[in-house]
Amino acid sequence: MPENFVVASNLIKKIKGQTIVQEISFQLEEGSIVGLCGGNGAGKSTVLRMIAGILQPTSGEIVVNRIQWKNDRKKFAEQMGYMPDDFQFPQGMTAQEILSFWAALRKVPEQRVHEVLSFVGLADKKNKPVSSFSKGMRQRVLFAQSILAKPALLIMDEPTNGLDPYWMKEFVNLIRMVKSEGQTVLFSTHQLDIAEELADYVIFLHEGQNCGEGAVEEYRQLFGDYPLHKAFQHSMELVTRNKEEDDDYET
Numbered sequence: 001m002p003e004n005f006v007v008a009s010n011l012i013k014k015i016k017g018q019t020i021v022q023e024i025s026f027q028l029e030e031g032s033i034v035g036l037c038g039g040n041g042a043g044k045s046t047v048l049r050m051i052a053g054i055l056q057p058t059s060g061e062i063v064v065n066r067i068q069w070k071n072d073r074k075k076f077a078e079q080m081g082y083m084p085d086d087f088q089f090p091q092g093m094t095a096q097e098i099l100s101f102w103a104a105l106r107k108v109p110e111q112r113v114h115e116v117l118s119f120v121g122l123a124d125k126k127n128k129p130v131s132s133f134s135k136g137m138r139q140r141v142l143f144a145q146s147i148l149a150k151p152a153l154l155i156m157d158e159p160t161n162g163l164d165p166y167w168m169k170e171f172v173n174l175i176r177m178v179k180s181e182g183q184t185v186l187f188s189t190h191q192l193d194i195a196e197e198l199a200d201y202v203i204f205l206h207e208g209q210n211c212g213e214g215a216v217e218e219y220r221q222l223f224g225d226y227p228l229h230k231a232f233q234h235s236m237e238l239v240t241r242n243k244e245e246d247d248d249y250e251t
Helices: 044-051 073-078 095-105 110-119 135-147 165-180 192-198 216-223 227-250
Strands: 004-015 018-029 033-037 059-064 080-083 153-157 184-189 201-206 209-215
Touching: 004 044, 004 184, 018 044, 018 184, 018 201, 018 209, 033 044, 033 165, 033 192, 044 059, 044 153, 044 184, 073 080, 080 135, 095 110, 095 135, 110 135, 135 153, 135 165, 153 165, 165 184, 165 192, 184 192, 192 227, 201 216, 201 227, 209 216, 209 227, 216 227
Parallel strands: 033 184, 033 201, 080 153, 153 184
Antiparallel strands: 004 018, 004 059, 201 209
16 A cells, blocks of 8 residues: 655644644645645645745644654755745746756756756747746746656645636646656645546645545545535535534533
8 A cells, every 4th residue: 555655743833823724634645646625715825835844833743755844854845846826937037047047956957957848848938038928838837847856745836726728637637747757746726626637635624624535536436426516515514513513512
C-alpha cells in the first residue's frame, strides 16, 4: 500500500486573534491527487500555505516525505512546488526570463527551463512578455515555475480559477501528467466538478474546519451522479446537526 507522504496533525492558525484554521488533520498518500474543497473563506489557502511552509502554524505538526517542518526547513522547502492563486509578474519580462530566474534560485539547470516550457506548451511564446499573455497562458507560466525543480509535492491554489473550458481541460491534463511521473499533488478549489474530474481523494473545509473527506470513487458508488456535490451537502448537514446539538447541550 502507498505510504502517507504528507501528514498534517492538529493544525491551528490564528491571525490577529482570529482562528482561521481549527485543528485540521489529514494524510496524503504518495502519488495521489488530493483536492481541498470549500467556498470562499473556508481556509483552503491558509492550509495550503502552511503545508508549503510559507505560513507557520500557530500549533500543530506537518511532515512531508518524513521531514518535519520544524526540524529542517530547508530540506522541507526542497520538497515543494507551489503555485499561488494569482501572481503579478514583473513588467516586460518574458516567460523564459522568469523561469530562468527561478531556475537560478533553485539551482536548476537551464535545460530544464526549455523542457518545462515545452511541457506546458509555451516553447513558441518563450520570448514574449508575460504581461501580454492571456489568463490561461499566465497560469501555465505559474504552473511551469511550480514544477521546475521536479518537486516531490506540488501544491496549487485554485489552479483552474478564471479559466475558460478549453484551458481548464488543458490544465487538468497537465496535472494528470505530473501525477504520472510519480509526484503527489495537493490543490484547492471551490469547483466540485473539477475536483471530481481530477482528484483521487477530497477534503471538505468549512469555516476553517475539516467537515468531511473521502475517496472520490467511493463517493461515486455511494451517491451516483454529482457525487461531490451530494457528499459536501451531506457533510454540511452533519455540521449543522452537530452545532444544533451542541447549542442544545449548552442551554
